[in-house]
Every structure is written in structure tokens, then in C-alpha cells.
Amino acid sequence: MTKKQKTSVKESAFFIKNAFLKPKQVGYLFPSTQALIKTIAQQAQLNKAKYIVELGPGTGGTTRGILAQMQDDTQLVAVEINKDFIDFLAKSITDKRLKLVHDAAQNLKQVIKNQGREATDAGIAAIPA
Numbered sequence: 711m712t713k714k715q716k717t718s719v720k721e722s723a724f725f726i727k728n729a730f731l732k733p734k735q736v737g738y739l740f741p742s743t744q745a746l747i748k749t750i751a752q753q754a755q756l757n758k759a760k761y762i763v764e765l766g767p768g769t770g771g772t773t774r775g776i777l778a779q780m781q782d783d784t785q786l787v788a789v790e791i792n793k794d795f796i797d798f799l800a801k802s803i804t805d806k807r808l809k810l811v812h813d814a815a816q817n818l819k820q821v822i823k824n825q826g827r828e829a830t831d832a833g834i835a836a837i838p839a
């Protein structure tokens with residue numbers, strides 16, 4: 711990551727609230743740690759991709775990590791099933807390279823098609839099984 715990312719108390723609290731309200735959908739009680747986010751972003755070699763899809767961005771910890779690794783002309787599409795998370799992300803991350811899609815991962819093929827694409831260069835998924 712080029713810049714140090716931080717998960718705010720407000721963001722963590724919102725994540726934990728949703729984890730209690732929708733435990734099966736959210737899957738974990740806490741958002742990903744900064745160390746995990748950094749490892750994911752680096753291992754995926756995102757700096758080489760032009761079109762990236764993230765499944766289950768939650769409150770955006772991983773999303774910010776991906777954005778920090780991406781090039782300026784790369785697009786990130788984040789697909790999230792929880793509308794409350796989508797609204798939270800829309801307010802908290804204002805990066806033109808990010809497109810938020812309120813949909814289910816199961817519809818990924820159609821989501822990609824709707825973006826005028828046929829495939830992704832990289833995919834990051836953190837949805838529960």
C-alpha cells in the first residue's frame with residue numbers, strides 16, 4: 711500500500727453492528743485487519759490490472775487497500791449485497807476509479823456484462839461460504 715490505511719472506530723462499529731444484524735451474510739464479527747488487507751493487495755499484483763472486481767467490500771477496508779495499489783486508469787467494481795454497506799461506502803470513499811454495485815456475487819457474470827466488459831483482470835472476494 712502506498713499510504714497507511716486506517717479503519718476508523720465509526721467504520722468498525724458499523725461493520726460490527728451489521729455482523730450482529732446479518733451474521734450469516736457478513737460472516738465475520740470484525741473487518742479485515744490492515745496487515746491482511748496489505749498482504750491481499752500486494753499478493754494479487756493489482757498494480758498490473760486494469761479492471762478489478764471486489765466481492766463483499768463491507769465497510770471498505772479492503773477496498774481502500776486495493777485502490778491504494780491500483781493505477782490511475784484502473785477501474786474497481788465493488789459488488790455488495792447489503793444496501794446499508796453500499797450507502798456507507800458511497801459516503802466514505804470518493805474515488806472516481808471505484809464503482810459500487812448493489813448486487814449479489816451470484817450475478818457476477820451479468821454485473822461484468824453491465825459494465826461493458828467480458829472478464830476481469832483480478833478478483834478479490836471476502837464473502838462467507
Ligand SMILES: C[S@@+](CC[C@H](N)C(=O)[O-])C[C@H]1O[C@@H](n2cnc3c(N)ncnc32)[C@H](O)[C@@H]1O
Pocket residue numbers: 735736737738740741742765766767768769770771772773789790791792795813814815816836837838
Ligand atoms: C467478511 S465481510 C468482508 C468485508 C470486507 N471485505 C473486509 O475485508 O473487511 C463479507 C461481506 O460480503 C458481503 N456479502 C455476503 N454475501 C454476499 C453476496 N452473495 N454477494 C455480495 N456480497 C456479499 C457481506 O454483506 C459483507 O459485506
